[in-house]
Amino acid sequence: DGGITQSPKYLFRKEGQNVTLSCEQNLNHDAMYWYRQDPGQGLRLIYYSQIVNDFQKGDIAEGYSVSREKKESFPLTVTSAQKNPTAFYLCASSIASHYNYGYTFGSGTRLTVV
């Protein structure tokens, strides 16, 4: 079955450590996205990528970094510069971003920084 795989499902890290969240899709989608979800805040866009080797900052990119070396993969690094990293992180993909199609979301990674 085609879909998006996020790993791990739960992640615990000590304050000051960088951590990388994995996102892999086999849907052959061009566009990929990272969202952060906090209780009562909805989904906020961190970074997005329309094609390989290209990505743009979203609304809350500070303290995060991404790469898009392969079409299937869009890992997110939460750096020590992110002031409040504990959150639910969702990766999504879509056919293309020049016209909006529905997004397919992964099952998410719940990051807790202690």
Add this chain to the structure above:
Amino acid sequence: GQQVMQIPQYQHVQEGEDFTTYCNSSTTLSNIQWYKQRPGGHPVFLIQLVKSGEVKKQKRLTFQFGEAKKNSSLHITATQTTDVGTYFCAGSGSNYKLTFGKGTLLTVNP
């Protein structure tokens, strides 16, 4: 920037009652999408509306896009316990970037 407001934030109903959530944008939208997120789950795409005044139905769910393309609604007829979850609207403007509302959490008392 573009803002998408969604009301109510919470809605509790008795099973069998109807439910409606409303979405309003500060700018004219090119299209609007609706998603459902079950508790502990991830958002799942329900539908996209593109045309002014468009109405689409999926079984007990009715989706509307306003004439001015600045608002939308999702109406569920005769709610069931399986309808529990958070319903998000997401709109895109001229830059095609999708902006999500904060969602409406629906709980259903059996």
